Amino acid sequence: MYLVDLHAHTRFFHGHRSLGDRFDPLGARVLTEMAARRGLDGVATTNHDYYTHLNTAADAVTLPGIEITTDRGHVLVIGPDPPAETKPGALSPAEAVALAHDRDCAAIVAHPFRNSTVRELTAVPFDAIEVNGKHPRSRPLVEKLASERNLPLVGGSDAHYPFEVGRAYTIVECDRLTPEAVVEAIRDGRVEAQVSRSTLDEVVRRGYRAVHRRKRVIDAIERPTPGVGTPPGEESTE
Template sequence: MKLKIDLHVHTVNSKDGHISLKHLPKIISLKKLNGVAVTDHNHLTKIKFKEALIIPGVEVTTKEGHLIALGVENLIKKGLNAIDAIEKIHEESGLAIAPHPYDFMTSRLNPFKLKGKLDAIETINSSILTFKLSSLLAEKAALKLSLPKVAGSDAHIPEAVGNAYTIIEVSSSSIEEVLKAIKNGRTEPYGKPTLLTNKIKKIILDFKRFNL
């Protein structure tokens, strides 16, 4: 069977996230997804719903840049160097994924400096301004490093969820099976850039939250 999952979503548990946890199942249904990975900034969000698959994750801030930890049971603390963070993720039987490696506007990791350590590369990220170029470079990196390719919207507002997603070939819809399938490369990334209007909406919501 194939699952359609957005592997990079932020909720209100991220300082710049504006997606309510209780509304996640409805959003997932409206976007025709089977599930999402909740990857809040330096915060492990653990939630379960009968209606949708929620993969626990964290977008960890390492010394070198952002790193996604999928399927971990405990929070990977920020401030570690990337290799140490990856080791912690693997100790938790999780996956270490390099998000937006060619987004030149944000904190990112160089996947070539982590050769043999990463489990996958996010080759499509909807939030990147240089969407086409960044996707192309990430695709080339994944091929050169023989790493699985995944996609995530990097959504911080409901409207952006599902703009990018990964089709994952699995034998069951369990979290363990999804993680295994990603690691084994049974993935197909798809996506489109987030609309400018939605980027502006997020900025406005950020201003309101921080009273700027």
């Protein structure tokens, strides 16, 4: 049994690819060191629309992954051979899942009730659905969705800062912590989503709730027409 955060990022900013490429080795090292401190055995690096192989010497294993921005929302691809780069919005969820499966990776619905309508696609063969660490209060909705789709639940922190890693994670039942073993465990349902309730995690979540509330107020001022400008599923976040 291993504890693995299946959704984390090696940088706290988006864009600026050349700068990010130089920062990523440091970000990965700090991320895995923090994961080990929090008692995790591994963490998947799922940067937005690209994957770079990074060697780390920390106690936590680094698993390959990518967070693909499809035309309907985000899909996590985790496994031995994720795509090196994808163009944001260029793939449909079905195409992202096919790409993942062609590369022997698992395809996971990321934060299904935040900025996403991926959850509405019942015919796409996803491997799991994520309980996201940014808004664990949506878990009952995610559990219902997973039950309807007969899919397992996994947990990921969606960390963009190292101190966020581990606020949600996955218990993985396997003999060895390898990308191939994790994919097999997800597909077999030998995984379980967990949410950390530490004091730090609760403080961080309260901060995010305040930011989200302020953002919705600003959106309402700028776009006063009801329902206009609200990302799909945003109403279900913290």
